[in-house]
Amino acid sequence: MTIVNNPRPAFSSAEARELLRAHFGIEGGLTSLPSERDQNFRIETADGQGFTFKIMNAAEPLSAIEFQTALLRHLEGCDPDLAVPRIVHTIGGQDYALIDGADGRYAVRLVTYLAGHPLAEQTKTPEILHGIGRLLGRLDRALASFGHPGAHRSFDWEIRTAPFSRERLHAVADPEQCRLVENALDIYDSRVTPLLKHLRCGVIHNDANDWNVLVADGRVNGLIDFGDAVHSPIVAELAVACTYAMLDEASPIETAARIVAGYHAEYPLQDTEFSVILHLIMARLTISVTMSAARRLGAAEDPYLFVSEKPAWDLLRKLSAIDHRIATGILRQACGLEATPGARRIREWLSANRRNLAPLMRPHPARQAKHVLNLGSLDEPLAAASAAQDNDGAERAYAELVREHGFTLGLGPWGERRIIYTAPFFESVLAEGKRRNVHLGLDIFAPAGTEMFTPLAATVVATTINPDPQDYGGLILLEHEPEPGLRFWTLWGHLDHASARERRIGERLEAGALVARLGDYAENGGWVPHIHLQLITVPYEDLSIIPGVGEEAFVPVWEDLYPRPYDFAGLTSEAFERNGRTREELIEKRRERLGRNVSMSYRTPLKMVRGEGVWLIDDAGRTYLDCYNNVAHLGHCHPNVVQAIARQAALLNTNTRYLHDTIIDYTDRLAQSLPKELDTFFIVCTGSEANDLALRMARTFTGRNDMLVLDWAYHGHTQALIDISPYKYKRKGGRGRPSFTHELPIPEVYRAPIVGTPEEIGHYYAEEAGRLISGLPSGHAPAAFIAETIPSVAGQVFLPPGYLKSVYASVRAAGGVVIADEVQVGLGRVGDSMWAFEEHGVVPDIVTMGKPIGNGHPLAVVAVRREIAEAFANGMEYFNTFGGNPVSCAAGLAVLETLEQENLLANASEQGAYLLDGIKRLQEKYPAIGDVRGRGLFLGIEIVRDRATKEHAGDPASRISNRAKELGVLMGTDGPHDNVIKLRPPMILKREHADLLIQILDRSMADVLQ
Structure with a gap:
């Protein structure tokens, strides 16, 4: 590679003025402008026009001079409004002129002068920094269609010459500075060189320094001096601009982010380009500092060459301490992109699969009582003791919290702003004077020795022991790839030392396998025993440099690089954030707003906020296995039912006076599950409505009023149903059995008054029922016998074999109809058959169903023989405003389909x-x-x-x-x-x-x- 660096011209102002007059016919005042290789003058004419007059050493290849001229002409034609100089023709109509000087030939060129002050003399506001990026992006977009032989040159300031900086290292006397340069060049060799062939290349300005960027009225107003323009990786344009803008900045990476964001808005960057920006900035700095050192060694006197030497060393030192993954993430996110490609996909996968992961610990953390600890205020004893490394005080404070709140797991949430990180290594390397205080993992506090298990299959990547106070103690890094291309890592910290030693690099752990045990104070860095669990979306070769705490300014970046590990741990957001009223407030409000006899479950009522499958989730994020609420027949929020409801609700929901297909689709499908005799349907909203309607039908059909029921039965909450529910009318507040209600003994095998087989016991109860039915007083013949096929509130009583068939026969012989209440026990709950009555070999005259058939949506059904339905159609209209509405029917259809699809x-x-x-x-x-x-x-x-x-x-x-x-x-x-x-x-x-x-x-x- 040929490095071209010719001596800078040295014409006097008088000589320059004469050249300007002779070749361009312009006279005016001249002001010298700083430059490294060319000689520049600002020209102000008497009529107020401004120009820049450039004298270039013609010893450089003529193609280079022609290249710059062609470049400016291209920009003028491609983007006329771009704020760059425009070429002024010579008197002879040429773009430049060649002249003879005392020591060689030179080229002179005149361009328009752009108003404004150099950025070096201005405050770098966010608006200005963003404007630099936009201008450069717009420039490079325009240059994408430009090419010229003169652009293909190599000189010291072209980014790909960075490795030649090693040849100038002899001029750097300070050993630490030598190490900084060598480290930056090693990074270039290992991370940039392999990617060069993948980087877009084109003609770039290559020198957007503080003297070449002009500012007017607080806005970027122009870019000058194309003397360093070259064919190079396009992203080097940004690297150069960022390098100069970052000098002397307290948070250099934020400065760079604003420039990159502006550039990306005009000329979008590619993933590979983002990944090398920090490395290229460091490479540019190595060129600058070694060039300055070499020229200083040569006793060069031009202060322009050394103006940024110390700030450059300072910046190189700062950038060497910054994790390139974090820097890249900051730059990407400033452009509206994920901090690392694929971060969103990882979060979404974990969210979708949270319920399928193996438990992190036993019992599962979601099932344990939890309490969120406050480590963000010194007013909290636990935080104060932890910050002071007072182990005894921290232990006492934690024990007091457990006694006060009654939890088994303490939680330290992701993103908490903490005051406990007092060690020197928590100082920020991203911003001077700042500290890292934002927690980037999930802390789960549990006794030392608690075993932790991997929720997903994993490979052990690294292990170590960091014994220093406030450090991690035992530390393990695992890699997970649950599906091809979906790869992330988890960091497990504050472990006992034996756990770290037991794991082997490359070891494969299946989901649910033991990872480690929690360490005690002596092994975990001096903290209350807990695990620091951190999710990581970028690869690390050295786990000791993974930050567990970050700066507040970059929380959105941490969301992508080190996302909340709640889903991985199987925890829901409710464990960390409570919304709405407290339980105590709700109980008080219920007393104010609801009837006093609206009951609640359990001695200490629960506030449920969400349901998922077999689980109910309370306001503190604790999950409960729901073995009680039969209404959620398919489990809570079954996706098939949710989607069916949403689709239909978005299309149509109205009353049944209008025709719609869904009610027919549903009843056709429901009819397939029932005996053929039950061929007519009434769709209502609740089980109570269904049973109430069944009574009306039976009474209308038979012309009678009396009802036969089982003792301790419950059939609903309307007055008509209370009157046939011994469970209600016999208890406190009830008015006793009405004269038209007749009770049959509960046919329970366990407490039968005789000893015998279930069949014999069933026969005994059936005979008792037959005698009661035949002995009813005159005028009290039954309209119907109604019974749950498995009496529930009576104590989950399973009717003995033969009983139901015999009682049905007795009722029918007495002129009554038989009603099977299948609200709780129907729709496959008994397993071997769709309806519980089928196991008894009977066919009721009427079957009632309740909300389980809609998985909790307001849907209930009366299935009835045709002749009973016809008798009920006696001229009185039956209308239920929303019974059988399209949304409820869609829910019911989804339930039937899911029962079959999922077997x-x-x-x-x-x-x-x-x-x-x-x-x-x-x-x-x-x-x-x-x-x-x-x-x-x-x-x-x-x-x-x-x-x-x-x-x-x-x-x-x-x-x-x-x-x-x-x-x-x-x-x-x-x-x-x-x-x-x-x-x-x-x-x-x-x-x-x-x-x-x-x-x-x-x-x-x-x-x-x-």
């Missing part, structure tokens, strides 16, 4: 059998379990004082239910004595959920019964 009836059978076996094993362990009964995902556990006498024991059942709630599983109690634990988990329950339910039942019973 959920078989799942209910399989998981129900597994649960039943597990609970029966608990029965062997706990004598208080009198009976275990269930089918599919509808189960009951009866708690007794004495298994031999079957004496009722209601309070322990309630205490078990409340204890299970404290441990993270929701269940309820029912039965006449409230001694039956009832379980109705969603149809999507999986084996791991069943195992959790059994585990929590075991622990709850141990805590209450033993």
